[in-house]
Amino acid sequence: MAKTAVRKTVERQTGVALWRQIADRIRLAISNGDYDTTGMVPPETALAQEFGVNRHTVRSALAALADEGLVRAVQGRGTLIERKERVTYQISRRTRFSQGLGRQVKEIGSRLLGHDQVPASGEIATALGLAPGALLVELHTVSSGDGRPLSAAVSYFPADRFPRMAEEYARLGSVTKVFSAHGLDDYVRASTEIVARHADAEELALLELSPGAIVLEAHAVNADLEGRPVEFSRTRFAADRMKLRIET
Amino acid sequence: MAKTAVRKTVERQTGVALWRQIADRIRLAISNGDYDTTGMVPPETALAQEFGVNRHTVRSALAALADEGLVRAVQGRGTLIERKERVTYQISRRTRFSQGLGRQVKEIGSRLLGHDQVPASGEIATALGLAPGALLVELHTVSSGDGRPLSAAVSYFPADRFPRMAEEYARLGSVTKVFSAHGLDDYVRASTEIVARHADAEELALLELSPGAIVLEAHAVNADLEGRPVEFSRTRFAADRMKLRIET
DNA sequence: CCTAAATGTCTATTGATCTAGACAACTATA
DNA sequence: TATAGTTGTCTAGATCAATAGACATTTAGG
Numbered sequence: 218m219a220k221t222a223v224r225k226t227v228e229r230q231t232g233v234a235l236w237r238q239i240a241d242r243i244r245l246a247i248s249n250g251d252y253d254t255t256g257m258v259p260p261e262t263a264l265a266q267e268f269g270v271n272r273h274t275v276r277s278a279l280a281a282l283a284d285e286g287l288v289r290a291v292q293g294r295g296t297l298i299e300r301k302e303r304v305t306y307q308i309s310r311r312t313r314f315s316q317g318l319g320r321q322v323k324e325i326g327s328r329l330l331g332h333d334q335v336p337a338s339g340e341i342a343t344a345l346g347l348a349p350g351a352l353l354v355e356l357h358t359v360s361s362g363d364g365r366p367l368s369a370a371v372s373y374f375p376a377d378r379f380p381r382m383a384e385e386y387a388r389l390g391s392v393t394k395v396f397s398a399h400g401l402d403d404y405v406r407a408s409t410e411i412v413a414r415h416a417d418a419e420e421l422a423l424l425e426l427s428p429g430a431i432v433l434e435a436h437a438v439n440a441d442l443e444g445r446p447v448e449f450s451r452t453r454f455a456a457d458r459m460k461l462r463i464e465t
Numbered sequence: 466m467a468k469t470a471v472r473k474t475v476e477r478q479t480g481v482a483l484w485r486q487i488a489d490r491i492r493l494a495i496s497n498g499d500y501d502t503t504g505m506v507p508p509e510t511a512l513a514q515e516f517g518v519n520r521h522t523v524r525s526a527l528a529a530l531a532d533e534g535l536v537r538a539v540q541g542r543g544t545l546i547e548r549k550e551r552v553t554y555q556i557s558r559r560t561r562f563s564q565g566l567g568r569q570v571k572e573i574g575s576r577l578l579g580h581d582q583v584p585a586s587g588e589i590a591t592a593l594g595l596a597p598g599a600l601l602v603e604l605h606t607v608s609s610g611d612g613r614p615l616s617a618a619v620s621y622f623p624a625d626r627f628p629r630m631a632e633e634y635a636r637l638g639s640v641t642k643v644f645s646a647h648g649l650d651d652y653v654r655a656s657t658e659i660v661a662r663h664a665d666a667e668e669l670a671l672l673e674l675s676p677g678a679i680v681l682e683a684h685a686v687n688a689d690l691e692g693r694p695v696e697f698s699r700t701r702f703a704a705d706r707m708k709l710r711i712e713t
Numbered sequence: 714c715c716t717a718a719a720t721g722t723c724t725a726t727t728g729a730t731c732t733a734g735a736c737a738a739c740t741a742t743a
Numbered sequence: 744t745a746t747a748g749t750t751g752t753c754t755a756g757a758t759c760a761a762t763a764g765a766c767a768t769t770t771a772g773g
Contacts, residue, residue: 231676539750542749
């Protein structure tokens with residue numbers, strides 16, 4: 218395959234505008250490091266030829282990426298890449314949210330959006346091995362790295378075992394620390410299920426995504442060392458900022 | 466939240482047509498089992514009100530889903546749900562493609578699209594612990610369950626150890642069996658990395674997806690029991706047909 | 714200090730998407 | 744056998760997405 222003349226295909230009349238398809242492709246190319254040699258996106262005219270579209274269409278795509286803060290156009294020079302990393306989130310028996318991220322981002326933020334007491338139902342009761350109707354503490358949180366939201370989670374904990382979960386989380390900012398405060402010093406990841414889908418309106422807002430974006434939704438069960446489940450969580454990751462790594 | 470009056474939001478001027486956003490939402494609702502009581506999608510007028518759009522826009526969305534074979538409209542009755550399952554693909558130390566799928570689909574298909582001999586480069590050489598330039602057998606395959614494509618994979622094997630990989634795979638239809646024929650009776654999954662992104666044109670074709678669809682791309686390394694890597698694979702799953710389950 | 718190369722802005726036109734309304738055709742049921 | 748509820752089809756207009764071309768503005772480099 219020749220390097221210059223590769224025509225990258227975009228599809229018409231699919232309900233996804235060309236400029237958005239192109240924005241997605243460029244975002245992917247950036248995170249793949251395709252433009253690392255120059256640190257810039259190719260010129261608009263080159264991209265237009267590459268994708269077989271008008272230059273204005275490419276400009277719409279680049280404008281969207283600039284909106285995301287991914288690139289910055291400089292008249293006369295070109296379009297500079299501002300950010301390219303994808304944060305790797307490691308899933309293993311010892312999965313801890315903050316730990317794996319530590320080296321990849323300078324500053325980790327956790328925000329408690331709200332909490333509630335709810336009765337256990339269907340999937341969650343099963344996962345936690347509780348009778349339907351057992352009381353749970355429900356926590357809504359958003360986590361971010363260097364100011365960019367990375368994940369939005371809803372977590373459930375048995376209320377009898379962790380009665381002050383919400384208050385403690387608000388104070389300590391970490392589930393691991395709250396477990397510790399309740400006398401649970403160690404726990405392991407029992408299982409994780411992952412699906413990918415389009416973000417809904419709530420997720421677009423929480424994760425500051427542009428519409429059409431993808432979320433990775435992980436349902437995880439953590440258990441104490443005796444195998445008793447202590448947490449069920451439904452975490453939605455901003456897919457274009459994250460990579461999941463599974464150690465088996 | 467009242468059950469009838471919930472206004473589900475769709476976003477305008479985002480580069481993703483309303484009908485496609487709505488199709489994505491309905492597809493998700495179907496796979497969540499939201500319509501299981503009736504086995505039908507709500508009437509077009511109800512959906513139009515729910516999403517705050519014109520009925521014609523909803524019809525475009527349903528037409529797309531009918532195209533996928535997910536629903537079937539019957540004049541005078543309503544729009545019936547034809548399929549709703551998501552296949553679960555299990556990732557563990559002993560991940561074998563066919564095994565976990567066994568009970569979920571009646572018939573598993575594997576198709577060898579092509580093969581090649583290539584020198585190891587960058588990421589792949591590192592993953593397999595080989596010197597750059599070492600010869601690899603490259604296999605392109607598509608796997609399906611009950612006739613629907615589930616995944617498209619590109620796999621790499623050290624050519625010195627598995628010289629007849631391609632021919633044997635064509636004959637046996639399973640990597641596990643080819644390993645066995647080469648004297649490798651057991652192997653384990655060393656690591657898996659997962660990203661989610663929009664499918665490109667090639668993937669749309671291979672996996673028979675509608676544009677705008679999502680793929681889960683998994684990079685996996687399998688190793689023999691001595692820890693020597695024997696396979697690197699890049700598998701792209703059709704995200705709306707699959708769920709990944711990770712046992713740790 | 715030109716000039717080439719790049720992004721920025723404007724106008725005009727075409728095709729796709731969405732809305733609006735009306736009515737036909739079909740199904741189930743009272 | 745009406746009737747209510749549903750999907751199917753058609754027309755017309757409004758808005759968004761994409762193309763096309765021209766030219767301005769900025770930057771880097773000879």
